[in-house]
Amino acid sequence: MAWQLRQGSVLVYVIWFAVAVPLVIVGLLVEPRWVGWFMLAWFAVLLAFTLAMRMADGKLQKAWARAARELGWRISAAGPEVLERWPFPPFDLDPAAEVAEVTSGRHRGREFVTGEFRHRVRRRNLGFDFLDLQIDRPLPPLQVLPAGLGAVAAASLLPLRLDVAGLPVRYDLFNGREDHAQALLHANAVEVLNGVAPFGFSCEGRRFVAIFPAYRDTTTALAHLDAACDLLDLMPEQLWREGEQWAATRSS
Structure with missing residues (x-):
């Protein structure tokens, strides 16, 4: 699971839809005007998580490249x-x-x-x-x-x-x-x-x-x-x- 999330693979979108679909159903049955806000908030969480993972991976790669250069690798x-x-x-x-x-x-x-x-x-x-x-x-x-x-x-x-x-x-x-x-x-x-x-x-x-x-x-x-x-x-x-x-x- 951790590998899939870090790679930003299709599993991320499967998880997104798994949460989004119940929200739509609940919103349609209870309070339709909140459906859009729920969906937007969940998408923002997913986007922020993906960007955070990418930034963290970029920092790891830069730190390793710097160490490798210093060691002559x-x-x-x-x-x-x-x-x-x-x-x-x-x-x-x-x-x-x-x-x-x-x-x-x-x-x-x-x-x-x-x-x-x-x-x-x-x-x-x-x-x-x-x-x-x-x-x-x-x-x-x-x-x-x-x-x-x-x-x-x-x-x-x-x-x-x-x-x-x-x-x-x-x-x-x-x-x-x-x-x-x-x-x-x-x-x-x-x-x-x-x-x-x-x-x-x-x-x-x-x-x-x-x-x-x-x-x-x-x-x-x-x-x-x-x-x-x-x-x-x-x-x-x-x-x-x-x-x-x-x-x-x-x-x-």
Whole structure:
């Protein structure tokens, strides 16, 4: 719902009509001369809300662009070639998916690409922010997300609840093996996740993609970037070995 409202999609107008039609009916039955005022007031509320969302989004984009320039990162409006990096869910489920607001650069010795992923699931327009971090060794297929992100990042997949002590919110497994997820979410990794707003990740082979709620402020986005790097630095050797074995079976 939040994504739909921020995007100003058709859902906004559906909501408008859902409220406007009962007002018209009530106005016709009770006090017809107030119908116009009701309709005008409701339209003004909708217009003000839409404009406020657009202004807030513009401020977020300008703040991020300023920070990216100061850090020497590169920004582009779109990145269709980025989609070819991820031949695994949720990125390969919608052939018409798009990537926008792309930023690329280097942080803590790792090349990265970040931006906004937009796709459709069962006629719903959905989206989230992503961060693709460079890794030198393969990882096994795995997708772990906080429950609040599952609806937009893995809407077509069935979750398995993860029972991990200390996590700030409920996390679910959408792809991969549960023992791999448990191995990754060790005590130090949980401490990292506790230090920032909840986020998830997908990995497979030589791709590791962190997944975040859209419309984050710059401070939160930079904190997420550090936290994602920390997760990779804390990745158990067991998972790197499992990834190498998985990659070997794929190539044979």
